[in-house]
Amino acid sequence: MIRLALVCMGLLLMTGCSPWVKPYERENLADEIMSFDRDPIASTYLHHVYEAREAARGADGASGGGCGCN
Amino acid sequence: MAPVGVAVAATKRVIFALAALALMTVARAEVLAPDRLDVMYHSYDGGGATIDGPSILVRKNIGTNVAVSANYYVDMVSSASIDVLATASEYSEERTEYSVGTEFLHDRTIIRAGYTSSDENDYQAQTGSVSISQAFFGDLTTLTFGVSYGEDVVGQNGNPEFEEEVRRRRYQVNLSQILTKSLIAAVNVESAVDEGFLNNPYRQVRYLDPNAAQGYSYQREIYPETRNSDAASLRAIYYLPYRASLRADYRYYEDSWGIEADNWELRYTHPWGQRWLFELKYRNYQQSAADFYSDLFPYRDAQNFMARDKELSDYTSDNIGLGITYNVPEKWLWVFEKSTVNLYWDHFQFDYQSFRNVLDTEAAPGEEPFYNFDANVIRFYFSFWY
Numbered sequence: 001m002i003r004l005a006l007v008c009m010g011l012l013l014m015t016g017c018s019p020w021v022k023p024y025e026r027e028n029l030a031d032e033i034m035s036f037d038r039d040p041i042a043s044t045y046l047h048h049v050y051e052a053r054e055a056a057r058g059a060d061g062a063s064g065g066g067c068g069c070n
Numbered sequence: 071m072a073p074v075g076v077a078v079a080a081t082k083r084v085i086f087a088l089a090a091l092a093l094m095t096v097a098r099a100e101v102l103a104p105d106r107l108d109v110m111y112h113s114y115d116g117g118g119a120t121i122d123g124p125s126i127l128v129r130k131n132i133g134t135n136v137a138v139s140a141n142y143y144v145d146m147v148s149s150a151s152i153d154v155l156a157t158a159s160e161y162s163e164e165r166t167e168y169s170v171g172t173e174f175l176h177d178r179t180i181i182r183a184g185y186t187s188s189d190e191n192d193y194q195a196q197t198g199s200v201s202i203s204q205a206f207f208g209d210l211t212t213l214t215f216g217v218s219y220g221e222d223v224v225g226q227n228g229n230p231e232f233e234e235e236v237r238r239r240r241y242q243v244n245l246s247q248i249l250t251k252s253l254i255a256a257v258n259v260e261s262a263v264d265e266g267f268l269n270n271p272y273r274q275v276r277y278l279d280p281n282a283a284q285g286y287s288y289q290r291e292i293y294p295e296t297r298n299s300d301a302a303s304l305r306a307i308y309y310l311p312y313r314a315s316l317r318a319d320y321r322y323y324e325d326s327w328g329i330e331a332d333n334w335e336l337r338y339t340h341p342w343g344q345r346w347l348f349e350l351k352y353r354n355y356q357q358s359a360a361d362f363y364s365d366l367f368p369y370r371d372a373q374n375f376m377a378r379d380k381e382l383s384d385y386t387s388d389n390i391g392l393g394i395t396y397n398v399p400e401k402w403l404w405v406f407e408k409s410t411v412n413l414y415w416d417h418f419q420f421d422y423q424s425f426r427n428v429l430d431t432e433a434a435p436g437e438e439p440f441y442n443f444d445a446n447v448i449r450f451y452f453s454f455w456y
Binding site: 020021036 | 108110112114125127141208209210240242244246248249250251252254256258259260261262299301302303305307309313314315317321323325327329331333339341347355357360381382387412414416418420445447449451453
C-alpha cells in the first residue's frame with residue numbers, strides 16, 4: 001500500500017510540473033517512436049499473454065476488460 | 071536577389087508553419103487515428119503449451135468525427151503443460167474472439183465504446199467498455215476515464231450439468247502529460263472487481279496422503295468468489311538527442327487475495343534510415359503468492375480456500391524482446407499510403423519459488439525441485455494505412 005501511495009505521489013508531482021511546450025516544438029513528440037501504442041494489434045496481444053501468465057492485471061495502458069480466458 | 075531571398079524565407083516559413091500544424095495534429099490527443107488494417111500471426115510456445123493463430127484488426131474513419139474498428143482473433147491451443155500432465159491428458163481447443171469499437175470526437179473530447187465476445191467450447195465471455203478522454207492545457211494533458219463490464223459463463227467439458235458465472239468490472243483512470251518537447255509520461259490507475267466462479271474447474275490441489283502410493287493425492291481447488299485488485303503504473307518515453315527513444319514502465323499491483331506484484335520495463339527504439347525500425351526491450355515481473363496458495367496441503371480439505379495454480383504462487387519472470395519493422399516502399403504496394411512488415415520476438419523465463427515440479431517422481435512429496443520454464447512469443451504482422 002505504501003508503494004502504491006508513492007507511485008500515486010510521483011504521478012501527482014509529475015503532473016504538477018507541466019512546462020509549456022508550444023505546438024511547433026512537438027516535432028519529436030509526433031514521431032512514431034514516441035507513441036505508447038504504435039501498433040495496437042501487437043500490444044493488445046502481448047497484454048493478453050501477460051494477463052494469461054501473471055496474476056497482476058490492469059493499469060497497463062490496454063483498454064477494455066479481460067476476456068477471462070486464462 | 072533580396073526579393074528572391076525574402077520570398078524563399080517566406081515560403082520556408084509557410085512550409086514550416088504547415089509542417090508544425092501537421093505535427094501538432096499528430097501530437098494532439100483529440101484527433102482520430104488514421105484508417106488502418108493489420109493482419110497478424112501470433113504464436114506462444116512454452117511450458118508444454120502451444121497457442122497460435124491469426125488476428126485481423128481494421129479501423130476506418132467516417133468523416134472526421136467518427137471511427138469504427140473491428141478485430142477478429144483466434145487462439146488455437148495445444149496444451150501438455152505441467153498441470154495437464156500431472157492430473158489430466160493433453161488437449162487441443164480453439165478460442166475465437168470478435169471485437170467491435172467506435173470512437174466519437176467532439177472538440178477536445180473523444181468518447182469510445184467497445185464490445186468483445188470470446189467463445190471456446192467450455193468458456194464464453196462478453197465484455198462491454200466505454201471511456202471518455204479530454205485534452206487540457208493546450209493539449210499538453212489528456213485525462214481518460216474508462217469502465218468495462220464483462221459476463222462470463224464457465225463450463226466443463228464432459229460435464230454438461232456444470233455451468234457457473236463470473237461478472238467482471240474494471241475502472242480506469244489515465245493521465246498522459248507532455249512534460250518537455252522530448253518527454254511524455256502517463257499515469258494509469260485501475261481497479262478490478264471480479265465476482266463468481268473464479269476457479270479453473272479442471273485444476274486441482276494436492277495434499278499429503280499416506281495411503282497414496284506417491285505420498286499425495288489431489289482434490290479440486292476452491293477459490294473465493296470475489297477478487298478486488300488495484301494497480302497503478304507510471305510510463306514515460308524520452309526522445310534521445312539523436313532519433314531514437316527510450317521508454318520506461320513501472321507498475322505496482324495488489325489484490326484482496328494477498329498477491330502483490332510489480333513489474334518494470336525498459337525499451338529502446340531505434341530507426342535506421344527511412345525504412346527500418348529496431349526495438350530492444352527488457353521486462354521484469356515478480357509477484358507474491360495468494361494467501362490460500364500452497365504447493366502441498368497437509369491433508370484433505372485443509373482450508374476453506376485452496377489453490378495450486380502456479381500463476382497464484384510467488385515467482386519471477388524475465389522477458390527480453392527484439393523487434394524489426396520494415397517500411398515497404400510505396401511503389402511496391404501503391405494502393406496503400408503506407409505499409410509495414412513487422413517481426414517481434416519475445417523470450418520469457420519463468421522461475422517459480424513455491425511451485426514444485428511433481429513430474430520428478432524420484433523426490434519425496436514437497437521436496438521436488440521448483441518448476442521453471444521458458445517461452446517464446448512471436449508476433450509477425452503486416453500493417454497497411456489507407
